[in-house]
Amino acid sequence: MxxxxxxxxxxxxxxxxxxxxxxxSLCHRNIPTKFQYWGNKETQNWLDVCKxxxxxxxxxxxxxxxxxxPEIVKLVNPKVKNLVSLGIGNGEKxxxxxxxxxxxxxxxxxxxxxxxxMVKAGLKTLQEVPGEKTAYIGDFEHLEKLAxxxxxxxxxxxxxxxxxxxxxxxxxxxxxxxxRRSMDKNDYLLFxxxxxxxxxxxxxxxxxxxxxxxxxxKLSFGAIMRSGLKRTDGVIEIEFGRxxxxxQFNTIEYFFTFKKDKTIKYLNREINFKTGERILTYYSYKxxxxxxxxxxxxxxxxxxxxxxxxxxxxxxxxxKLK
Numbered sequence: 149m150x151x152x153x154x155x156x157x158x159x160x161x162x163x164x165x166x167x168x169x170x171x172x173s174l175c176h177r178n179i180p181t182k183f184q185y186w187g188n189k190e191t192q193n194w195l196d197v198c199k200x201x202x203x204x205x206x207x208x209x210x211x212x213x214x215x216x217x218p219e220i221v222k223l224v225n226p227k228v229k230n231l232v233s234l235g236i237g238n239g240e241k242x243x244x245x246x247x248x249x250x251x252x253x254x255x256x257x258x259x260x261x262x263x264x265x266m267v268k269a270g271l272k273t274l275q276e277v278p279g280e281k282t283a284y285i286g287d288f289e290h291l292e293k294l295a296x297x298x299x300x301x302x303x304x305x306x307x308x309x310x311x312x313x314x315x316x317x318x319x320x321x322x323x324x325x326x327x328r329r330s331m332d333k334n335d336y337l338l339f340x341x342x343x344x345x346x347x348x349x350x351x352x353x354x355x356x357x358x359x360x361x362x363x364x365x366k367l368s369f370g371a372i373m374r375s376g377l378k379r380t381d382g383v384i385e386i387e388f389g390r391x392x393x394x395x396q397f398n399t400i401e402y403f404f405t406f407k408k409d410k411t412i413k414y415l416n417r418e419i420n421f422k423t424g425e426r427i428l429t430y431y432s433y434k435x436x437x438x439x440x441x442x443x444x445x446x447x448x449x450x451x452x453x454x455x456x457x458x459x460x461x462x463x464x465x466x467x468k469l470k
Contacts, residue, residue: 153280155271157264160286166262171415174375177427181317182262182287184371184430191265193363193370198238200363205313208462209340213241216455217248220466223452224336226253228305230298233259234288234327235314236266239273245309245338246277257281258298260288288323295330305334313342316433320394324447328469337449337467343460344398344436355388355434359400368402368430375412375419382406385426396439402430437463445470 166186173179185194197203231249233242236259249255256279261267267283274281284290288310295306308327315323327337365384382404391399403426410421421427435443437454440463444451448470455464 155274155281155283157267157271157283157285159264160284160290161262167415170374171417171419174372174412174414174419174427175417177425179371179427179429181371181430184367185261185263185266187263187374188265189373190367190370191263191269193367194266195238195269197363197367198240200361202358202361203363204358205342205462208342208457209241209311209464210244212340212455212457212462212464213244216464217244219453219455220338221248221252223466224249224307225305225334227334228307228336229254230256230258230302230304230306232291232295232298232306232308233257234261234291234308234310235259235312236261236270236283237312239270241311242270242309243274243277245307246274246279249307250278255279256298256302256304258294259283260286260290260294262287288318289326291330292326295335296332299332299335305336306331307336307338309338311338311340313340313432315339316341316435317431320433320443321447324443324449328448331469333469335468336452338465339467340462340464341435341440342432343440343456343463344434355400356386359402359432360386365402369404371429372404372427375414377404377410377412381408381410384429391433394433396442398434400430400432400434401428403427404429435463440465 170183184190198206231245236242246255246257259267264285267285271283284294299306368384369379385403385405387401389398391397405426406421406423408423412419444467449467450470452466452468
């Protein structure tokens with residue numbers, strides 16, 4: 149068994165770059181979901197979500213991993229000895245994956261995450277997992293350059309993971325495209341998303357109720373709180389329906405709607421908001437098996453195996469390049 153080594157943390161994106169992107173996002177009234185996890189308070193908001201019993205997605209995915217990881221290890225080529233995680237979270241799921249693979253082969257751990265605070269929290273969970281661990285602080289797009297370097301330096305294939313419905317919180321086409329470009333024929337992609345039961349739209353009231361919790365509202369507002377805005381400046385509104393950009397998918401969206409005119413200053417720039425204006429602070433795509441298969445096939449992937457939760461409410465999928 150390899151020794152437990154002190155993890156390495158490498159900074160790829162500066163705070164200045166992230167602050168400038170955040171300021172531009174405020175001007176556009178559309179906040180990338182990565183800013184929900186950016187700082188210390190935002191990280192704690194997510195850690196609180198993971199512990200909330202109303203957040204059913206967490207336990208559904210943990211149960212899937214517990215049940216299906218032994219089969220996933222068998223399906224992944226023995227030459228794959230690197231886990232490359234997009235979004236470390238609290239580290240629990242990555243710890244499960246590493247421990248499952250370490251029973252079968254030596255593994256190295258790599259993570260890419262925008263939040264230094266989240267990385268520190270996740271690595272604390274992973275501290276007893278043996279082997280080499282490296283975390284990169286920056287956008288997921290860095291994967292395109294990092295993955296080939298990791299493959300070359302280690303002379304091993306990569307298992308790229310993007311769990312926690314993270315794929316559904318991003319522009320899925322862009323994300324799948326840079327993941328595909330980062331891979332070669334010996335690599336695998338492991339991802340998890342929430343799906344609609346048997347491809348049918350669930351009761352909208354049930355979906356809105358599941359997302360209209362105190363911890364998720366706090367998480368969504370956390371994406372903009374560093375701007376100086378206060379919860380009393382507006383109201384949080386949650387909507388469910390067909391996505392405007394990708395109408396084949398349904399989307400949950402959180403908006404912060406202003407109750408009054410408000411001017412804020414960020415990076416020495418004034419940004420004015422009028423009563424009734426909205427900022428999109430969070431969104432989450434919802435899939436079914438049919439459109440998920442189409443999405444993967446249309447972007448250069450083939451499915452190795454699907455793993456469903458009871459009732460087909462959550463999907464864990466293993467894929468590779470066509």
